[in-house]
Amino acid sequence: MTTELIVLASASPRRSELLESAGITFRVAPADINEDALPEEEPIDYVLRLAEGKARASAENESSGRFFVGADTIVLCDGEIMGKPKDRADAERMLRKLSGVAHEVVTGFALYDKERKGVVREAIRTKVFFKQLREEEIQSYIDTGCPFDKAGAYAIQGGAAHMVQKIDGSYTNVVGLPLCEVVAALRVMGALP
Numbered sequence: 001m002t003t004e005l006i007v008l009a010s011a012s013p014r015r016s017e018l019l020e021s022a023g024i025t026f027r028v029a030p031a032d033i034n035e036d037a038l039p040e041e042e043p044i045d046y047v048l049r050l051a052e053g054k055a056r057a058s059a060e061n062e063s064s065g066r067f068f069v070g071a072d073t074i075v076l077c078d079g080e081i082m083g084k085p086k087d088r089a090d091a092e093r094m095l096r097k098l099s100g101v102a103h104e105v106v107t108g109f110a111l112y113d114k115e116r117k118g119v120v121r122e123a124i125r126t127k128v129f130f131k132q133l134r135e136e137e138i139q140s141y142i143d144t145g146c147p148f149d150k151a152g153a154y155a156i157q158g159g160a161a162h163m164v165q166k167i168d169g170s171y172t173n174v175v176g177l178p179l180c181e182v183v184a185a186l187r188v189m190g191a192l193p
């Protein structure tokens with residue numbers, strides 16, 4: 001089995017870098033889908049549905065490739081699902097809410113086998129503990145522009161590393177793709193030797 005058959009259905013440079021770091025050969029074919037939550041939808045159901053939707057949409061658009069990997073990451077804080085902030089005020093609100101408390105980062109991923117029409121889905125949760133943030137820290141971090149394409153308005157791998165006191169669980173899951181689990185699932189699917 002050749003690994004060129006793996007397609008990452010994501011525009012996220014972080015997801016590409018993570019998959020590359022595992023030595024996996026793949027190509028990228030992002031899929032644009034509606035990311036609105038359904039009424040009363042549970043967070044886990046939401047990330048799994050979007051991950052599968054991205055994988056299937058990419059598979060439909062592409063004429064080659066067999067194993068399509070989709071993922072979706074959210075931050076869960078005190079009952080709120082945080083996606084990417086809409087604007088500066090939203091980023092400020094999210095970071096103020098995360099300040100000094102623990103939250104969860106949930107990434108759902110889906111592997112869709114276009115040949116067998118089968119799908120494997122999994123959601124991984126990581127607990128992240130933030131220090132108390134000073135207002136100047138919040139403002140200068142938002143000034144960098146980093147928060148705007150990140151769930152919860154922060155990037156643990158970037159300018160927000162100093163805001164994180166500790167994590168409990170997978171680090172790569174916070175960045176956007178739980179690597180151990182994704183690699184294991186690719187193996188189970190027969191996409192990797």
Ligand SMILES: Cc1cn([C@H]2C[C@H](O)[C@@H](COP(=O)(O)OP(=O)(O)OP(=O)(O)O)O2)c(=O)[nH]c1=O
Nearest residue numbers: 010011012072073150151154155156174175176
């Ligand atoms: C919490 C956190 C999120 N993120 C990122 C991961 C995801 O790229 C992003 C959440 O948005 P997603 O909607 O999961 O993904 P995306 O729109 O970037 O890419 P695509 O839908 O094409 O796959 O937040 C970080 O990079 N670092 C972090 O610490």
